[in-house]
Amino acid sequence: AQRVTQPEKLLSVFKGAPVELKCNYSYSGSPELFWYVQYSRQRLQLLLRHISRESIKGFTADLNKGETSFHLKKPFAQEEDSAMYYCALSGRASGTYKYIFGTGTRLKVLA
């Protein structure tokens, strides 16, 4: 079965501390992984995708096929990073490139 697991519902860190938001997946085939972010009162927006291998707003994520993970990391958290983060999975095996989302992790960055 295709599935995305985000084990933490809430993650609280202090400003300037490192952040790691966990994402594990189950997928038969070549997966494509995404991180979407939803700031307060805003719509879901793409943060990054593994194919691009970019760093957006200081965040990075590496696809580890051996561990079936795509954890999101940032070395120094900022208060403006506080938001809801969703990991999503897509690919041909899902039939139509629809996204399968995890349940999300709320990140709170404390001053």
Added chain:
Amino acid sequence: GAGVSQTPSNKVTEKGKYVELRCDPISGHTALYWYRQSLGQGPEFLIYFQGTGAADDSGLPNDRFFAVRPEGSVSTLKIQRTERGDSAVYLCASSLKSGGEAGADTQYFGPGTRLTVL
């Protein structure tokens, strides 16, 4: 340019009533997706359109749910005989196409319609 828009932003209805939710995708995007997000959950896939046709409706929970996209642009999600369990945020997303050799296209999401069934 304008992003994905959805109307209404909020809809309150009574159990048993019929509702329509509208999605206006980004101009030129041929792929359109509907998702449903219940409280505390991530978005769950409902239906996918490529152009005018529903290419995948495997996520529709039952036959009370139906969606159309008659001209390949605006889409309407229709829910008959609403139930309290239908209460959720309904999200629409569009992408240039669904995917291809370069993989899945990025989906752009609308603000959602919050449906409350009393």
